[in-house]
Amino acid sequence: MIYTNPFRNSIPPRIAESDLGNENNLIRQWRQLKPGTVLKDRNGHSILIIFRGRSNPHEGPDYLNGVIFCEGRIIQGDIELHVKENDWKSHGHLFDHRYKNVMLHVVRQLSVEPVTDIITLILQGNSSKCELPGISLTETAMQHIFRMSIHRWDRKIALFRRNENWRNIYYPESLASLGTDGNKQQWRRLGRQLDWDYAQDRQIEEWVKNFLSKACTFHWHKRGVRPVRHPNLLFNKAASWLYDLNQLTQKELFDLNQLSRVEKLFRRTELGQGTWVEWCGNVHFPAGAMYSLSRKDEQYEDWLKLWLELRLPYSYGRFQKQFQKILSPKTLRSFPVLQGLIEMENHFCNHLLCQFCLLKRDI
Numbered sequence: 001m002i003y004t005n006p007f008r009n010s011i012p013p014r015i016a017e018s019d020l021g022n023e024n025n026l027i028r029q030w031r032q033l034k035p036g037t038v039l040k041d042r043n044g045h046s047i048l049i050i051f052r053g054r055s056n057p058h059e060g061p062d063y064l065n066g067v068i069f070c071e072g073r074i075i076q077g078d079i080e081l082h083v084k085e086n087d088w089k090s091h092g093h094l095f096d097h098r099y100k101n102v103m104l105h106v107v108r109q110l111s112v113e114p115v116t117d118i119i120t121l122i123l124q125g126n127s128s129k130c131e132l133p134g135i136s137l138t139e140t141a142m143q144h145i146f147r148m149s150i151h152r153w154d155r156k157i158a159l160f161r162r163n164e165n166w167r168n169i170y171y172p173e174s175l176a177s178l179g180t181d182g183n184k185q186q187w188r189r190l191g192r193q194l195d196w197d198y199a200q201d202r203q204i205e206e207w208v209k210n211f212l213s214k215a216c217t218f219h220w221h222k223r224g225v226r227p228v229r230h231p232n233l234l235f236n237k238a239a240s241w242l243y244d245l246n247q248l249t250q251k252e253l254f255d256l257n258q259l260s261r262v263e264k265l266f267r268r269t270e271l272g273q274g275t276w277v278e279w280c281g282n283v284h285f286p287a288g289a290m291y292s293l294s295r296k297d298e299q300y301e302d303w304l305k306l307w308l309e310l311r312l313p314y315s316y317g318r319f320q321k322q323f324q325k326i327l328s329p330k331t332l333r334s335f336p337v338l339q340g341l342i343e344m345e346n347h348f349c350n351h352l353l354c355q356f357c358l359l360k361r362d363i
Contacts, residue, residue, distance in 0.1 A: 026081050026108060027062055029123060031055065032345075041121040042085075042110050045071060053079045054185075058221035060098040068104060070119060077103030085111040085120060137326055137359065144358040148347075149340030153307060156286035157293070166250065167196040170287050171242055177279040178234055178271070183225065186218045199246045211239035237269040244268075254291040256299055256306075273313050281310050281335045310335035 030052060037049045047070050053063030061078035068075050078101045082088060085107045093099045094116070105120040114120065160169055172191025179187045193214050199207050212235055220231040227233075244265045245253065252258050262284070266276055289303035315332040319341050323332060331337055348357040 023081065023083050026083060026106070026123065030063070030079075030081055030106060039121045039123060041070075041119055042114065047104075047119065047121050050074070058223050058225075061102050066104060068119075075103050075119075077101050079104045079106060081106045081123075083107065084109045085115055088115050141359045145337060145340035145344065147340070148343035148358075149336040152339040152343050153286065153304065153336075156282060157290045160287050160290040161293075166287065166291075167246075168192070170283065171196050171246070173283045174242060174245075174279060175238060177275065177283055178229075178238060183221055183231055186220055186231070190215055190218060196246055199243055204240065204243050207243050208236060208239040211235065234271075237271070241265060241269045250291065254288040256288070256302055277310050277312050277335055281307060281339070285310075308336050312338070316341075 033049055033052050035050055035052070039047050039049065041047055047068050050067040050069055051065075053066030056062060056064050056078075061080045063079040063081075065076065066079045078099070080088070080093065080099065080102050082091070082105070085105070087107075088094065088105060093102075102118055105116060105118045106123050107120060108123065110120070110122060159173070160166055171194070172188045175187040175191040176184050177187075179185070194211065198210075202210075215231070215235050222230060225231075245262070248258075248262075253262065263276070266279070269275075285303050285307045289300050289307075292298075292300040292303060311330075312333045312335055315329070316338055319338060320332055323341070327337075344357070344359065
């Protein structure tokens with residue numbers, strides 16, 4: 001977890017930043033780490049990174065549920081990152097129960113003596129920087145971005161192809177779309193615990209009561225979540241919205257001629273245009289396309305065309321910062337463009353793979 005220094009602005013500029021860099025850079029480098037990377041712990045043992053973990057925007061360790069291979073065994077647990085090993089003590093993690101499942105401590109600089117029994121490894125700073133902000137993207141480079149966005153589209157469709165009962169995917173993923181500020185996994189697990197066939201045979205009051213009773217069994221994060229998106233404020237809206245959707249037949253739900261009806265049901269939630277676009281792009285349009293493919297009708301291309309036209313009222317912060325000098329604000333709000341950049345980031349934004357980036361190849 002990142003700790004902000006309240007006196008940072010009072011430190012003379014020449015000593016404000018050490019050669020070790022800051023924790024944000026360390027976390028960013030860890031996020032870009034690819035499965036299969038081998039690093040050394042403080043004792044010189046090789047640590048194979050199988051899964052770097054899931055980023056935690058809330059209280060507790062920086063990454064959750066990571067997986068490593070060390071000394072002949074697979075270990076799963078949380079991961080905490082610090083610039084200096086001794087930060088484990090100074091940040092108060094030693095007796096904090098939220099850090100009891102940490103199995104890996106990643107640092108830039110080791111202490112003279114170990115500060116914990118947890119496996120501690122060194123992640124050296126990445127000196128290579130992305131060269132893209134200084135160039136203009138060619139038409140071929142833009143085609144690469146759109147091609148990668150289609151890969152994302154295909155995977156979203158495949159999510160519905162793998163499950164015979166479409167409701168068991170569609171509704172949990174719809175709830176997960178409410179967790180853009182965190183709590184995504186909680187929303188998804190809540191959706192998996194609900195009986196969506198049961199909802200069709202019940203009055204809305206009974207359904208909402210059942211929804212709320214199950215929602216209260218989860219631990220919901222509040223730190224890092226905007227007040228208007230706190231789960232407690234969304235439960236009733238979410239329950240009513242999905243109850244109304246569930247009253248539609250599959251044919252009605254995925255008939256493009258009924259899209260305005262589906263949108264009207266969503267607008268009752270007052271969740272805003274951004275959530276509408278994210279839900280359509282990640283859930284509703286791919287599900288509709290899969291339905292069209294299964295029926296071999298002519299609406300698949302129409303679903304894809306609508307997906308390619310989706311535009312958010314905002315951009316994603318990291319891409320806004322990286323590409324604002326070479327992509328227009330309108331382009332950076334394009335949902336498929338952002339999906340393509342995510343795919344590109346997942347494949348190439350690592351100092352070991354940066355040189356193979358498809359965008360750089362066409363500079």
